[in-house]
Amino acid sequence: MDHAAVLALYDRDMREGARPDGPDARVEHIGSLVRQVGSAQGWNGVLWYDLDPADADAAIAEQIAHFTGLGLDFEWKVYGHDRPADLAERLLAAGFTPEPEETLMIGETRDLLLDVELPDGVRVVPVTDRAGVELVADVHEKAFGTDASRLRHQMLARLTADPDTVVAVVALAGDEPVSSARMELVPGTRFAGLWGGGTVEGWRGRGIYRALVAHRARAAADRGYRYLQVDASDQSRPILQRLGFAALSTTTPYVYVP
Numbered sequence: 001m002d003h004a005a006v007l008a009l010y011d012r013d014m015r016e017g018a019r020p021d022g023p024d025a026r027v028e029h030i031g032s033l034v035r036q037v038g039s040a041q042g043w044n045g046v047l048w049y050d051l052d053p054a055d056a057d058a059a060i061a062e063q064i065a066h067f068t069g070l071g072l073d074f075e076w077k078v079y080g081h082d083r084p085a086d087l088a089e090r091l092l093a094a095g096f097t098p099e100p101e102e103t104l105m106i107g108e109t110r111d112l113l114l115d116v117e118l119p120d121g122v123r124v125v126p127v128t129d130r131a132g133v134e135l136v137a138d139v140h141e142k143a144f145g146t147d148a149s150r151l152r153h154q155m156l157a158r159l160t161a162d163p164d165t166v167v168a169v170v171a172l173a174g175d176e177p178v179s180s181a182r183m184e185l186v187p188g189t190r191f192a193g194l195w196g197g198g199t200v201e202g203w204r205g206r207g208i209y210r211a212l213v214a215h216r217a218r219a220a221a222d223r224g225y226r227y228l229q230v231d232a233s234d235q236s237r238p239i240l241q242r243l244g245f246a247a248l249s250t251t252t253p254y255v256y257v258p
Helices: 003-016 053-070 087-093 130-144 149-161 208-222 237-243
Strands: 026-030 033-037 045-049 074-079 102-108 122-127 166-173 176-185 191-199 227-232 246-256
Touching: 003 045, 003 102, 003 191, 003 227, 003 246, 033 053, 053 074, 053 087, 074 087, 087 246, 102 237, 122 130, 122 176, 122 208, 130 149, 130 166, 130 176, 130 191, 149 166, 166 208, 176 208, 191 208, 208 227, 208 237, 227 237, 237 246
Parallel strands: 045 074, 191 227
Antiparallel strands: 026 033, 033 045, 074 246, 102 227, 102 246, 122 166, 166 176, 176 191
């Protein structure tokens, strides 16, 4: 895989040419900046930017004014290869709070190691309705220790309005949900994104996360998607590397709360 070429393709298709990620969201192009605006229950923030250092502070102030005027928290996603190089420092000075850095990892579906088996007694079931979303939300809260209200809203909205753009699964041990994950498909591009992979404590280290990655990768390949993209934590990065993903950049969310 040509890392530089794939990263440029990702920037063009997934950031500069971004599509709304739900029925209640819209994507707006403001000069050399692209942002998504939706409801308080959705994701709001800056997706793409190509800012001159002389104009960066004014662009930051404009986004703060815009989202604050709407009464919305928002996120400015800073990639390690973007410019200006000091954007993170500028965002901090403007009142943003950084969240943990993640690694942008991309793999070609045809080159990934997908021969991964689930532990005995564990099965993967598709999520297609409200009951399935509740299982995903239960896993999310137990695995990450965070409220799943926003995730629940986003998944239900997407499954209702655009069911062909999301593949969600939950791993069950008997009737107990022990892991879950989803994949978001972007029609018209070559990328599918892996999100939300989490396993409850007590079931980690048994290969369930790897199996759910492999399951979604096969689904992406069946639908004609060439690349899989993940914003990987420090915990998932080595697992994904062993499956064939490559680290192409870093990404850090900077959050502004009015």
